[in-house]
Amino acid sequence: MSGGLQITNASKSFGALTVLNDISLSVDPGGFLVLLGESGCGKSTLLRMISGLEDKHEGTIEIAGRDVTHLDPKDRNIAMVFQSYALYPHMSVFENIAFGMKIRRHAKADIKAEVGRVADILKLTDYLHRKPGQLSGGQRQRVAIGRAMVRKPDLFLFDEPLSNLDAKLRAEMRTEIKRIHQVLGATIAYVTHDQVEAMTLADKIVLLNAGRIEQLGTPEDLYMHPDTLFAARFIGSPQINAIEVTVHVSDDTLTAYVGDIALALPRNAARGIVIHGQTAILGVRPENLTLSDTGPIVTRGHGVGLCEPMGSETSVVLDFAGAALRMRVPGLVKLSQDSTQSVSWDMSGCHLFDPETGAHL
Numbered sequence: 001m002s003g004g005l006q007i008t009n010a011s012k013s014f015g016a017l018t019v020l021n022d023i024s025l026s027v028d029p030g031g032f033l034v035l036l037g038e039s040g041c042g043k044s045t046l047l048r049m050i051s052g053l054e055d056k057h058e059g060t061i062e063i064a065g066r067d068v069t070h071l072d073p074k075d076r077n078i079a080m081v082f083q084s085y086a087l088y089p090h091m092s093v094f095e096n097i098a099f100g101m102k103i104r105r106h107a108k109a110d111i112k113a114e115v116g117r118v119a120d121i122l123k124l125t126d127y128l129h130r131k132p133g134q135l136s137g138g139q140r141q142r143v144a145i146g147r148a149m150v151r152k153p154d155l156f157l158f159d160e161p162l163s164n165l166d167a168k169l170r171a172e173m174r175t176e177i178k179r180i181h182q183v184l185g186a187t188i189a190y191v192t193h194d195q196v197e198a199m200t201l202a203d204k205i206v207l208l209n210a211g212r213i214e215q216l217g218t219p220e221d222l223y224m225h226p227d228t229l230f231a232a233r234f235i236g237s238p239q240i241n242a243i244e245v246t247v248h249v250s251d252d253t254l255t256a257y258v259g260d261i262a263l264a265l266p267r268n269a270a271r272g273i274v275i276h277g278q279t280a281i282l283g284v285r286p287e288n289l290t291l292s293d294t295g296p297i298v299t300r301g302h303g304v305g306l307c308e309p310m311g312s313e314t315s316v317v318l319d320f321a322g323a324a325l326r327m328r329v330p331g332l333v334k335l336s337q338d339s340t341q342s343v344s345w346d347m348s349g350c351h352l353f354d355p356e357t358g359a360h361l
C-alpha cells in the first residue's frame with residue numbers, strides 16, 4: 001500500500017516571476033489527484049516540485065508521511081512518466097521494463113518475477129520479446145508506465161502522458177490508467193490540460209489559474225458547484241453559457257432579466273445575499289437548455305446560428321439577445337438559419353457570478 005501526498009504553502013518563483021503561489025493540498029493514500037489548468041499555469045512546475053527536480057522553492061512536500069522537501073529525486077521513492085517518454089529502441093520490452101532493476105543489480109530471478117507481474121497488469125506479457133519499434137503507440141505508452149511500476153513507488157507522477165496519442169488511443173489509455181490505478185491502489189498525481197481526462201480519472205482535481213488554486217474538489221464538485229466563473233467555464237463541453245443579467249429580488253424569489261426577458265431562478269442560484277437590481281453573470285450548462293414549442297423564451301434577433309451533429313446529440317448555437325447560446329440537444333437536429341426558436345430552460349443547476357471578481361454570488 002502506498003502513502004499519500006501533502007503539499008504545504010508551496011511557492012515557486014523564477015527570478016521576479018512567481019509561477020506558483022501558496023499551494024496547499026493533500027491526497028489520501030491510493031488517491032488520484034489531477035492537476036488541471038491552461039498552458040503556463042504552473043502544472044508541470046508543481047509536479048517537478050513534488051518530484052524534487054525543482055529544488056529551490058518555499059513550502060514543504062511530504063510523501064507517504066515522510067518530509068522529502070530536501071531530498072534528491074532518487075531518494076523520494078517516486079516514479080515519473082512524462083509526455084515524451086524515451087524507450088531504449090535496441091532493447092526488448094522486457095529489457096526496457098527491467099532496466100532500472102538491472103542497474104540496481106537485483107537478482108535475475110527477482111527481475112523476472114517483477115517484470116512478469118508488471119507485464120501481466122499492463123497486458124504486455126505477449127510482447128515482452130518485441131522491440132519498441134514493433135509496438136503500437138498505446139503499447140509503447142504502457143511499456144513506459146511499466147518501467148515506472150517495477151519500482152513499487154510511494155507515488156506516481158504523470159505529466160500529460162497521453163498527449164502524443166491520437167483521440168481513440170487516448171480514450172483507451174485513459175481507461176487503462178484508471179484500471180492500473182485500481183489494481184495497484186497507488187497514489188497518483190497526474191497533470192493534464194484536458195478537462196475530460198481530469199473528470200474521468202481524478203477523485204480529486206486541483207484547478208490551477210496563474211499559479212494559484214482556483215478550486216480544489218471532486219470532479220462532481222467542480223462541475224456541479226463551481227466556486228468561480230473561471231472554474232465553471234473550464235469544466236464542461238460545450239462551455240457553460242455565461243449571460244449578463246440584472247437580478248430582481250422579491251420576497252424570496254430571484255428573477256434574472258435579459259432586456260425584458262424574465263428568467264425565474266431557484267433561490268440556490270446564489271449562495272449568499274443578492275442585491276435587487278444588481279448585475280450578474282448567469283451560468284447555465286448547455287445540457288440544461290432544450291428546444292421546445294412552448295418554452296418561456298423565444299430567441300430573438302437572427303435566430304438560428306449553427307447545428308453541429310455529434311452522433312447521439314447535436315450541438316446547437318442560437319442567438320440570444322445578441323449573444324451566443326450553446327445547447328446540447330438529443331438526436332439529430334436541423335434548424336433553418338432564419339427561424340426563431342423557443343427554448344426551455346432548466347434552471348435547477350444554474351449559477352450567479354459576480355461580473356467583477358467572477359466569484360459565485
Ligand SMILES: Nc1ncnc2c1ncn2[C@@H]1O[C@H](COP(=O)(O)OP(=O)(O)OP(=O)(O)O)[C@@H](O)[C@H]1O
Nearest residue numbers: 014017019037038039040041042043044045046193
Ligand atoms: N526554468 C524556467 N525559467 C523561467 N520560467 C519558467 C521556467 N520553467 C517554467 N517557467 C514558467 O513558469 C510558468 C509555468 O510553467 P509550467 O511548465 O509549470 O506550465 P504548465 O502549466 O505545465 O504549462 P503546459 O500546459 O504548457 O505544459 C510558465 O509561465 C513558464 O514560462
Ligand SMILES: [Mg+2]
Nearest residue numbers: 043044045159
Ligand atoms: Mg506542462
